Amino acid sequence: MSANAEAEPTVAAWDIREASGQDWPAIWEILEPVVRAGETFTWDLDTTQDQARERWFKRAPGQTFVAVGRGGLDGVVLGTGELHANQGGGGSHVANAGYMVHPAHGGKGVARALCAYSLDAARAAGFRAMQFNAVVESNARAVAAWTSMGFEVLATIPEAFHHPRLGYVGLHVMYRRL
Template sequence: MTDLSLRPAQNHDRDAIWSILEPILREGETYALPRDWDRERALAYWFSPAHHVFVAEESGAVLGSYYIRANQLGAGDHVANGTYATHPAARGRGVARAMGLHSFETARALGFSAMQFNLVVATNTRAVALWTRLGLREVGRLPGVFRHPAHGPVDALVMHRSL
């Protein structure tokens, strides 16, 4: 994606971000977030004060969004955590990869020394493959902790990489 740019999200991006988040939430296959959240609740969470929120856009259209934050408080606040969302129509075009790489750079610039994902749903094979290609490794497997709407309880991975 040569024309893809990443920038901090702004208030006027909320509608576009909601158009990305809503189908992902409703599917219930990748996030451990309530499937029935309305726009206000979902965006309040996405734009939480501790979140650094970004969008990926091409020709003025927002194709994805992510946020990073400290994974833990206190003695664990040197490790970043991130959540990523790509518009369904833009999947497979490198948006998530670009957001991942951008988030690593941003996290490093913010003083984080590592990136950790606490709950990568094992059935989300595209995400697992992407994060593996970008240098994260599985450091733990949580058996049956995610209630998948089609598969029932499935494993989730804890993935980590140094920055």
């Protein structure tokens, strides 16, 4: 989960909708610095734009979505998320999701809103639960946000993530029923 998980404001200054191909440049503008920083996602630091697009845009029953600003930020993509089945076959009833927020819009509740949207979308798609496979334990804002939204840490895999500043830290597996 992104370092940009935060508390939800009283009045949202954005709308969340499914992403389109036209949103890709703005989505990549958000994804690239997060991926290159290597602090919150388990993606290779040298992930190309084409690889990122293929990975981020999901097919049914998954989806990719964006938080788009209103008012003075009308039309600006503030954050993005993606939702998909965590596994195939017998595990396909559990969803998985990821979220990234533009650093200029962190701390405003965008990540929590993206998560709430994905929980509703997962329910509507027939998923029975949501699981996050790899929440970096040093990403305290994300851990706190997801915990406040009903997720629990089921396990922590020690030293499963090599953080560029902190060295080896754990990855949480987080879960909640829908």
